Each structure stands twice: as structure tokens, then as C-alpha cells.
Amino acid sequence: MNEKRIRNMVLAIVAGLLLLNLGCMLFPGTHAVSTIQYNVIKIELHQPNGALTDASAIQRTLNQQGAQGWEYVGDLGATFLIFKK
Numbered sequence: 001m002n003e004k005r006i007r008n009m010v011l012a013i014v015a016g017l018l019l020l021n022l023g024c025m026l027f028p029g030t031h032a033v034s035t036i037q038y039n040v041i042k043i044e045l046h047q048p049n050g051a052l053t054d055a056s057a058i059q060r061t062l063n064q065q066g067a068q069g070w071e072y073v074g075d076l077g078a079t080f081l082i083f084k085k
Contacts, residue, residue: 039083
């Protein structure tokens with residue numbers, strides 16, 4: 001009698017673990033921990049001689065960050081660019 005009870009208990013535990021594993025496979029995003037990182041880049045709009053920075057310098061910064069896997073999010077005023085990945 002005890003052997004049947006132990007066998008049934010082990011089978012119930014195995015079945016529960018299989019169902020838990022199936023649930024994790026069907027809904028993978030429900031238990032994922034968010035690992036978003038942010039990067040803030042300061043853009044100097046004025047060069048030392050007082051001239052405005054050209055758009056190509058800002059474009060180079062955007063391209064460099066994109067090549068490293070950063071996604072543009074927005075800016076803070078006109079001085080800082082915000083990226084995330």
C-alpha cells in the first residue's frame with residue numbers, strides 16, 4: 001500500500017514539473033527579467049571657434065551607436081541623445 005502511495009506521489013511530482021516546463025515554454029515572456037540599458041551621449045552644438053556643429057557629426061554619432069546595438073530613444077533638449085538596448 002505504501003509503495004503505491006509513494007509511486008503515485010512521484011508520478012504527481014513528475015507530472016507537475018512537466019506541466020510547469022510546458023507553461024514556461026508557451027509563455028516565455030511572463031517570467032523574463034527586463035535588462036534594458038540606457039546610454040546618454042552629450043552633443044557639443046558649438047565648436048571651440050564658436051561655429052555650430054554640422055549635422056554630419058551628429059549623424060556619425062547616431063550611426064556609431066546604432067552599429068553597437070543601441071536604439072535611439074530621444075533627446076534632452078538639444079544637448080543629450082538617449083539610446084537604449
